[in-house]
Amino acid sequence: MNSAKRREIFACLKSANPNPTTELEYRSPFELLIAVILSAQATDKSVNLATRKLFPQANTPDKILALGEAGLTECIQSIGLYKTKARNILATCQLLMQQQHSEVPRTRELLEQLPGVGRKTANVILNTAFGEPTIAVDTHIFRVANRTGLAPGKNVLEVELKLLKVVPKEFRQNAHHWLILHGRYVCKARKPECSACKINHLCEFKDKNI
Template sequence: MKDADVEPFFATLQAANPSPETELEYTSVFELLAAVLLSAQATDAGVNKATRRLFPVAGTPQKILALGVEGLEGYIKTIGLYRTKARNLVETCRILVEKHDGKVPGTREELEALPGVGRKTANVVLNVAFGEPTMAVDTHIFRVSNRTGLAPGKDPLQVELKLLERVPPKYLHDAHHWLILHGRYVCVARLPQCWRCAVRAYCDYEPKTPPPAA
């Protein structure tokens, strides 16, 4: 993607969705952290289905600890890798209670020290909860960044660093939301829906996918 096309690319996405938000449901910073941790290799819709039952019962680190691993598994067993995620979340809650007074820390180093919390999860929490201009590169952002030519890279870290270089500062805070939603609903994996893409004029992908036959 040409440098001159990056600004109108994001301006167009912003015009269509001025205040993008994560599709994960949460009511506190801890619930956000827990939901993102549970969302690895799972859909937001699947996580929301489980947390709608879990969070009213156990929406704090202390209450998750009281549930224990087996108790937590009963609420999240519909989510992929639920046994590993249950162990990680319970251990994360223990650390939050013992080292952080039950609060979610606001630095990357402290977040990534929590079990099950990698760079992508930390980036989501730092962005959504603490307002930092981070770039949480998931499969959607990785695909869109490479397919459009916006930020080509061989791995998520390469794409993340390239995005931080190329995205104009005024769009940085919301950029990862726009890219995720674009990849989830328009620039989909199997067949990008170019015929209804608002930013197709700025995209390097060729040939553009024609509309399906009537």
């Protein structure tokens, strides 16, 4: 795919949704961190249902630690892998209090030292909470990047690095959200809605569902 076509793809996505953002509900970098940790192998909708119960009770590291594993588990047990996520969240809160003055760090290196935080989660925090032009590649972005020809790659890191290279600078800040939303609601895994796709004329997918 040439650079002109890539630019037009993002121009179309921007035109349809000028100010995209995450569908996770949060009011602080810490709340976003907890929500993203909970979102692994879970839908944003299910995470929001859990955090609507959790955050009014505890939305800082010390308050979550005060809940303890039992109290935290009660709030998040509707989410998959909740036991592991509860342990990771409690360990993360402990580290934030001990090493970061209860503040969410602003570097990938420090974020990835937190239990339950990998490269994708770190990228989400850097992009959404702190305005860094990073791109967190999840299953939706991986699919869209490969299917459309935008940034083909064999694994998520390869796709991420390619996207950072080929996405025009003016679109890089919001590219993450545009691609996730496009993959979630239009370029779906089993049956892409090509006839309703705003970038259908630019997409290089050979088996379009029209």
